[in-house]
Amino acid sequence: MNSSFLQEDNLEMTRYIAFANRKGGCGKTTTAVNVAHALAMRGKKVLLIDADPQAHATIALGIPPLSRKCQILHLLREGAPFSDAVFNTHIPGVCLIPASRELGSFELDFSSRKGSETLLSECLYEESAAFDYLIFDPPPTVGLLTISTLVAAQEVFIPMQMHFLAMEGLAEMMQLIYTVNATHNAKLRLGAIIPTFFNKNTRLAREIAEDIVKNFGEEKLLPGIRMNISLAEAPGHGKSIFEYAPQSSGAADYLELANRIDGLGRG
Numbered sequence: 129m130n131s132s133f134l135q136e137d138n139l140e141m142t143r144y145i146a147f148a149n150r151k152g153g154c155g156k157t158t159t160a161v162n163v164a165h166a167l168a169m170r171g172k173k174v175l176l177i178d179a180d181p182q183a184h185a186t187i188a189l190g191i192p193p194l195s196r197k198c199q200i201l202h203l204l205r206e207g208a209p210f211s212d213a214v215f216n217t218h219i220p221g222v223c224l225i226p227a228s229r230e231l232g233s234f235e236l237d238f239s240s241r242k243g244s245e246t247l248l249s250e251c252l253y254e255e256s257a258a259f260d261y262l263i264f265d266p267p268p269t270v271g272l273l274t275i276s277t278l279v280a281a282q283e284v285f286i287p288m289q290m291h292f293l294a295m296e297g298l299a300e301m302m303q304l305i306y307t308v309n310a311t312h313n314a315k316l317r318l319g320a321i322i323p324t325f326f327n328k329n330t331r332l333a334r335e336i337a338e339d340i341v342k343n344f345g346e347e348k349l350l351p352g353i354r355m356n357i358s359l360a361e362a363p364g365h366g367k368s369i370f371e372y373a374p375q376s377s378g379a380a381d382y383l384e385l386a387n388r389i390d391g392l393g394r395g
Contacts, residue, residue: 143393144262145319146281149288150304151297152268155324157184158359158369159287159382160265165368166386168221172260175214178227179248179277180267181235186226189217190366193228201231203251204238204276210255219368223259235272244272245312249280270304278308283319285389290323290333290352298340318348319392322385326352350388353381 147160157180164176178185179200183193202208203225213225238244256262264277278284286301288294298321309316321340327333333352340349353359358373369378 142256142259142262144256144264144280144282145389146264146266146277146284147287147322148264148266148274148277148284148301149286149297150268150270150274150300151288151294154268154289154294154297155287155353155359156268157188157265158363159285159322159324159353159385160263161185161188161363162359162369162378162382163386163389164222164261164263165219165370166383167261167390168219169370169383170386170390171221172390173221173223173258174261174263175223175225175256175259176217177225177252177262177264177277179231179273180227180265181229181232181273182267183227183229183231184363185265186224186228188363188366188368189219189222189224191217191224191226193226194230199231200225200227200248201234204234204247207251210251214255219371231273239272245275245279248276252280270300274304275308275312278305278316279312281313282315283317283393285319285322285350287322287324287353289325290327290330290336292332292336295336295339318344319389320348320350322350323352325355327355328352351381351384353378353385356381 147156149156164174167174186193198208198212203213214223217224266274266277284305288298354377356376356378358376359369359378362369362372365372
């Protein structure tokens with residue numbers, strides 16, 4: 129089945145966003161969870177899809193990874209009903225398809241099977257129009273699960289630390305986006321780059337920001353997420369930054385980021 133129908137039929141109603149980077153430790157899951165909550169605060173209906181065997185998005189929302197009988201693995205491997213895997217989180221407006229470490233078996237067993245990269249988009253098609261946003265949190269690898277999320281997505285936002293080694297990861301992510309665009313998903317594009325652990329006062333951060341603007345354009349560099357200890361602490365309490373430290377710089381930064389992302393798609 130061609131995954132492009134997913135985007136074409138629901139293009140005006142639902143946005144399909146992946147927060148992705150092949151380098152770990154860049155704040156990818158923190159961004160996915162907190163942007164999901166911030167968008168819900170704006171009245172949006174959001175489905176967060178944890179496509180990472182580490183299940184960090186699931187854990188960050190206070191959900192034990194094996195507490196749900198139906199997870200993303202059962203959608204992909206067994207064709208379980210969409211409604212069985214989706215449930216309401218404690219955050220109003222945010223639903224979740226959870227993951228667990230068992231999801232790693234899907235990548236091992238299905239990587240060599242033709243057409244496996246479209247299974248996720250096919251699973252999501254029937255019910256996705258009920259949401260304003262589908263937000264994907266893929267693993268920090270270039271494997272079947274990451275490719276599957278890019279086949280299902282429309283936009284890729286890349287969280288990255290502002291140091292030179294991270295530029296390598298950015299280049300590799302752009303190559304992956306181009307490849308998936310050419311082979312499986314002509315709708316896929318770069319949404320923007322999100323500086324994380326950001327200190328605008330350092331020369332290094334300014335130099336890398338200048339490089340990004342030079343190569344991608346000023347509109348592709350979003351406001352940075354400043355270093356904030358509360359962002360690291362919140363997942364351990366099963367809370368978003370808006371619940372754990374609503375007056376923190378982390379909460380202010382993610383609210384501004386979500387506003388910018390919402391504005392990019394709404395004209």
